[in-house]
Amino acid sequence: MHLDWSTLALQTINVLVLVWLLRRFLFRPIVDIVAARRAAVEKTLADAAAAMAGLDARAADLAGREQAAQADATRIRAAAHEAAKADRDTLLQQAATDAAQARAEAEAATARARIAMQRDLERQAGELAVAVAMRLLQRIPAEAATGAFVAALEDMLTGLPDEQRAGLAEPGAELEVASAAALTPQARAHIAGRLQAVFGYAPALRFTVDPALIAGIELRGPHCTVRNTWRADLDRIAADLHLDSTHVEPALA
Amino acid sequence: MTGSPLSLAVAFQAGPIAVTEPVLVTWGIMLLLAGGSWLLTRRLTLHPSRAQSVLELVVQAIEAQIADVMRAEPASYLPLIGTLFLFILTANWSSLIPGIEPPTAHLETDAALALIVFVAVFWFGIGSRGLRGYLATFAEPSFLMIPLNVVETITRTFSLVVRLFGNVMSGVFVVGIVLSLVGLLVPVPLMALDLLTGAVQAYIFSVLAMVFIGGAVAPKEPNA
Numbered sequence: 420m421h422l423d424w425s426t427l428a429l430q431t432i433n434v435l436v437l438v439w440l441l442r443r444f445l446f447r448p449i450v451d452i453v454a455a456r457r458a459a460v461e462k463t464l465a466d467a468a469a470a471m472a473g474l475d476a477r478a479a480d481l482a483g484r485e486q487a488a489q490a491d492a493t494r495i496r497a498a499a500h501e502a503a504k505a506d507r508d509t510l511l512q513q514a515a516t517d518a519a520q521a522r523a524e525a526e527a528a529t530a531r532a533r534i535a536m537q538r539d540l541e542r543q544a545g546e547l548a549v550a551v552a553m554r555l556l557q558r559i560p561a562e563a564a565t566g567a568f569v570a571a572l573e574d575m576l577t578g579l580p581d582e583q584r585a586g587l588a589e590p591g592a593e594l595e596v597a598s599a600a601a602l603t604p605q606a607r608a609h610i611a612g613r614l615q616a617v618f619g620y621a622p623a624l625r626f627t628v629d630p631a632l633i634a635g636i637e638l639r640g641p642h643c644t645v646r647n648t649w650r651a652d653l654d655r656i657a658a659d660l661h662l663d664s665t666h667v668e669p670a671l672a
Numbered sequence: 673m674t675g676s677p678l679s680l681a682v683a684f685q686a687g688p689i690a691v692t693e694p695v696l697v698t699w700g701i702m703l704l705l706a707g708g709s710w711l712l713t714r715r716l717t718l719h720p721s722r723a724q725s726v727l728e729l730v731v732q733a734i735e736a737q738i739a740d741v742m743r744a745e746p747a748s749y750l751p752l753i754g755t756l757f758l759f760i761l762t763a764n765w766s767s768l769i770p771g772i773e774p775p776t777a778h779l780e781t782d783a784a785l786a787l788i789v790f791v792a793v794f795w796f797g798i799g800s801r802g803l804r805g806y807l808a809t810f811a812e813p814s815f816l817m818i819p820l821n822v823v824e825t826i827t828r829t830f831s832l833v834v835r836l837f838g839n840v841m842s843g844v845f846v847v848g849i850v851l852s853l854v855g856l857l858v859p860v861p862l863m864a865l866d867l868l869t870g871a872v873q874a875y876i877f878s879v880l881a882m883v884f885i886g887g888a889v890a891p892k893e894p895n896a
Contacts, residue, residue, distance in 0.1 A: 423680050423780050429695045430775065430784035437702045437759055438788075442751035445709035449731040450747065452716040452724075459718055 545660040549653045556633050556649050564634035564649075565598055569610055572636050572647045576617045579645075587640040588614075588622040595625050595639040599632040599648065610636070680778060694775040701762050701775070741879060742886035749885060752792055756785060757878040764840055764870025767847070768863065774870075777841045779833065786832040789881045793825070797888030806888065832880060839873045 556564070576584060588594045596602075596610060607626055615621045629637070635648030680692040712723050720728060734754045738746035763776045775781040797806040810821040843866040850859045 421679075422783065423690075423692065425689050426680060426692045426695055426778070426780040427784050427787075429689070429691070430698060430781045431787055433695065433698045433702060434755070434759060434784055434788055437705065438751050438755040440702065440706035441709060441755045441758065444706055444713055445727070446731060446750050446754055448713040448716055449728055450735075450750070452718070452720075453728060453732065456718050 541660055545657045549657055552649070552653055553633055559634065560600075565600065565602065565606065565636065568635035568647050569606065569613065572610075572638070572645070573613045573617065575645060575647055576614075576638075583643060584617070586642040587638060587645060588618055589641065590620060591623070592641050593623045593625050595627055597627045597629045597632060597637045597639060599628070599630055599634050601628050602626055680780070692778075692780075693773065694778045694781050697766060697772055698763070698775045698781065701759060701766065705758060705762060737879070738882055741882040742889070743891060744886060744889060749796070749882070752788075753878055753882055756789070756881055757874050760785070760836070760874035760877055761871060764874060765867060767844055767866060767870075773844060774840055776836055776873075777844045779837050782833045782837040782840075785836070785877070786829045789832060789884060790825075790829040792881070793884050793888045796885050800889035805890075809888065828880075828884065832877060836873055836877055839869055843869050 576587075579587075594614070596607075602610070607624075611621065611624055614624070631650055633649040633653070635646075635651070637648050637651070638645040680694065682690040683693050683696045684691050712727055716724055731750070731754065734757060735746040735750055738744070738749050738753055742749065760776055763774045763781070765774075766772050767774045767777075776785075794806070797809070800806075801809070810818050810825075812821075843862075847859045847862050847866060850862055
């Protein structure tokens, strides 16, 4: 068997060089890139795990915030409910107070209106009564009615206090005798006689006619007047009616 | 191959050294493997292309084979074992190119490969166990085994040479003889069988190298 030693040596060197070349250009780059990819994958997995852990923590944080928000919402809702209830009670109480006050004011206004109306009605009724009485009395002849008043006039003068009776007529002063209709001479003489009997002297008389008196006689002295006429009676009745309604008003107000 | 398988054709003379055809073909294979590797690994990315994926598949398959056979971390042995496998495979399959004889069909190339494995066994054994520790492995299981272990170390290297040389050379011879006797297409099945034989022989040579080196180094579980 022949062996070419130079070829053996060259082939040995060639294979060793090829080992170096492939180590340099094939195996090391491939091993490095595989290791790099493995490291990248591990880093990606680690990052993913870290991101997952971060997401879990974030989710837990959000869940906690949601619970806190729900608790706040419940508390705020309860507070708002309580405040609304308090406001409602206050408004209802205020409304009840206002309604009571308005009702009282309305009732007072109604009472005042009723009183005013009643007073007006009474006044109108009085005026109507006086008018009715005047029309009725005007149907009676004044001369016929005056006779009765002359007798009553004597009684009135007699019943007056002395001071007033003395102030009615003075000696030398003129006393006006007003009547609704002109007096007959007999009636004038009768009246003069009666006045002389009352005063103790004969006063100076001046007879006048005043149809507004309706019926009766009115003595008009310098200091006072004695009214004995239907007009005076009707005025007094009307005044009494007005006084009665005036007395009722405060009790109703 | 028409001449003796033991004869070498000189391609050219470089001074005192005669450059034979197997050396010339080996240079071509070296250029192909190294140049192809340089071209394919220039732009490696984390998102591999199809070619990069194939390269990674081949390298990782070799790494896995080393880890399985040697029970050791494959990084230190990958360049040697991987180069042996790729070179023998490429050399065996170079017979498909008309006019090219595989370098492994000549005894010098196989002897060079076996010599490298023989030295690598010592290199990795001493690197792993130390000189004393490695020499102590020859006395296992007893001192009586020292002569046998020494003889075994030498003879198994020769077995590597003879196995690879015999299989490849015989395949080339058979194809050459059949091609000289019958038509053009008749040797095709034999050439296909020769491809299978070449791949199997590359695998066997690499596995045996791993076994020899793995037997010399201290046992250690691989990390991967």
